[in-house]
Amino acid sequence: MSELLKNIDARTKLAGTNKLEILLFFLGVDQRTGRRETFGINVFKVREVMRTPVITAAPDMPSSVEGMVSLRGALVPVIDLAKYSGISPETPREIMIVTEYNGHTQGFLVEGVDTILRLDWSKMRVPPEMLTSQTGGLVTAVTELDDNRLVMMMDVEKVLSETSSIDNEIMFRGVVSVDRPDSTVFYCDDSSVARKQIERTLSAMGVRGISAVNGRQMWEEMEKVATYAQSIGKPASSIISLILTDIEMPEMDGYILTKKIKSDPRFNGIPVIMHSSLSGMSNQKLGVSVGVDEYVPKFEPLRLSETLARRLGVDTAPVSLA
Numbered sequence: 001m002s003e004l005l006k007n008i009d010a011r012t013k014l015a016g017t018n019k020l021e022i023l024l025f026f027l028g029v030d031q032r033t034g035r036r037e038t039f040g041i042n043v044f045k046v047r048e049v050m051r052t053p054v055i056t057a058a059p060d061m062p063s064s065v066e067g068m069v070s071l072r073g074a075l076v077p078v079i080d081l082a083k084y085s086g087i088s089p090e091t092p093r094e095i096m097i098v099t100e101y102n103g104h105t106q107g108f109l110v111e112g113v114d115t116i117l118r119l120d121w122s123k124m125r126v127p128p129e130m131l132t133s134q135t136g137g138l139v140t141a142v143t144e145l146d147d148n149r150l151v152m153m154m155d156v157e158k159v160l161s162e163t164s165s166i167d168n169e170i171m172f173r174g175v176v177s178v179d180r181p182d183s184t185v186f187y188c189d190d191s192s193v194a195r196k197q198i199e200r201t202l203s204a205m206g207v208r209g210i211s212a213v214n215g216r217q218m219w220e221e222m223e224k225v226a227t228y229a230q231s232i233g234k235p236a237s238s239i240i241s242l243i244l245t246d247i248e249m250p251e252m253d254g255y256i257l258t259k260k261i262k263s264d265p266r267f268n269g270i271p272v273i274m275h276s277s278l279s280g281m282s283n284q285k286l287g288v289s290v291g292v293d294e295y296v297p298k299f300e301p302l303r304l305s306e307t308l309a310r311r312l313g314v315d316t317a318p319v320s321l322a
Helices: 008-013 079-087 129-135 156-163 192-205 216-230 254-262 282-289 301-311
Strands: 019-029 038-041 047-053 067-073 072-080 095-101 104-112 112-120 139-144 151-156 180-188 206-212 244-245 270-274 294-299
Touching: 008 270, 019 079, 019 095, 019 151, 019 180, 038 206, 047 244, 067 112, 072 079, 072 156, 079 104, 079 156, 095 156, 104 156, 151 156, 156 192, 180 192, 180 216, 192 206, 192 301, 206 216, 216 244, 216 254, 244 254, 254 270, 270 301
Parallel strands: 038 151, 072 104, 180 206, 180 244, 244 270, 270 294
Antiparallel strands: 019 038, 019 112, 047 095, 067 072, 095 104, 139 151
């Protein structure tokens, strides 16, 4: 299976072109519908695909966490995606997708993998609101293949959040308070978990936030602000203090959004912070190449608050949310 993921360095060239490559996989026949649906995960987050090794069970774990395995000396938690998503097929999960993002490595058990497809983010659509509410935000994007299959992109950050302590209260202790309700941070992320963490961080800081689910929606909101600012004779920077953007998002990714912002004189003086779980140096360098002012990894509220406070140009004082 590892041959699926060869030449991963070459794939970094896709960044900045609004394209991505996704690994298609299956979780088995859904007992509720009798269908075998197709799911996808961004190849950037996949370290390897392998036959499921022997798993050591651990006590007091969520039902979807099968246990752990040792991969080259590192202990890796193993999550059964079928159980997590409520599909519960009878077929065995013989394949494990090893993912790595934001400093976390975990194995996802699946029934099987299909192939890797190169797609344009513009063809990835935000799922209908009804579906989003029913799945709790687990599906972040949907695209249709040439054979009429619908592929659902899973929010692996949500899976990690709900099967680990990624959203632990301790993470928010010491968040910098700036008490600047006059400052407004525009932020976009297709992950409901990430948006919730950003919202919580901004609230603790005393900073106003405006959210969007992808780059296209954020760009549309920014254009409205620019038009309004022009009508009252002020720059857009008097309303938008800072932009915080994820990288991978349906319809328009963070690289393209940043390019558009930095090439538009209406938004001069507005810093763009890239906030992503794709924490590799290649992604950070690509962010710099399109004009990103700074990079902050996801799920580090203290570091995010420190960066935002510095960029907002205010004196900081740590506070405890305990």
